[in-house]
Amino acid sequence: MSFGSKSQDTVDSGGIDPEEIYHNDFHYYVLAVRRLALEPDAQCRAEGDYNVAQELQYEIIIGRCLIGKGKLTAVEEKAIGDLAAAADALPKDALLFANGHAPNVEVMRNPAWAPLRLAAATLIPLLEPRAVESRVYFSRAQT
Numbered sequence: 001m002s003f004g005s006k007s008q009d010t011v012d013s014g015g016i017d018p019e020e021i022y023h024n025d026f027h028y029y030v031l032a033v034r035r036l037a038l039e040p041d042a043q044c045r046a047e048g049d050y051n052v053a054q055e056l057q058y059e060i061i062i063g064r065c066l067i068g069k070g071k072l073t074a075v076e077e078k079a080i081g082d083l084a085a086a087a088d089a090l091p092k093d094a095l096l097f098a099n100g101h102a103p104n105v106e107v108m109r110n111p112a113w114a115p116l117r118l119a120a121a122t123l124i125p126l127l128e129p130r131a132v133e134s135r136v137y138f139s140r141a142q143t
Contacts, residue, residue, distance in 0.1 A: 020141065023134045025065055030131050032059035033083075036120035040108035044101055052104040053095045053113075060087040060116070072130060079126055083119050090116075 035046045036056055044052050061084045067077045094110040 019137070022066070022069055022071060023137045026071075026130060026134050027138075029059070029063040029066060029080075030124075030127055030134075032056065032063070033120045033123050033127070036060060037117055037124060039117075040105045040113075041101075043108050044104040047104070049101045049104050050099055051097055053090075053107045053110075054097065057087045057090060057095060060084055060120075076126060076130065079119075079123050083116065083123060086116050086119060 035043055036059075038046060043056070047055055063080050064084045066072060067081055072080070090112050091110075094107070094112040096107045098104040098107045
């Protein structure tokens, strides 16, 4: 499965400021990375116990839309790209459809997810300065 890296701001944004689109995309990407870093039981609860593997894979791959915007360092962009590539390369047996808690936990216990969990846990502190920037952006937008 391969997803493009086309960002929302390359299509009609409906009048939404591209800066807001970027921060929104980044915010939801960081939330996905935080869920990916969790252990399978917590991951599945956080994702709603429905099709967790495919949902997480998509949310991580779509992070490529953040690359090349001039907002991240080369190290941050590489880490996002590497995690997206790893998610894109997951074997089919790590991406089985599941509904309910126990079946999703079983899928997420596939050993192929372990290095992605570790990479996500490493990425969280790396992206924290950008997460702070996004929180500041949104706090200013609300005032």
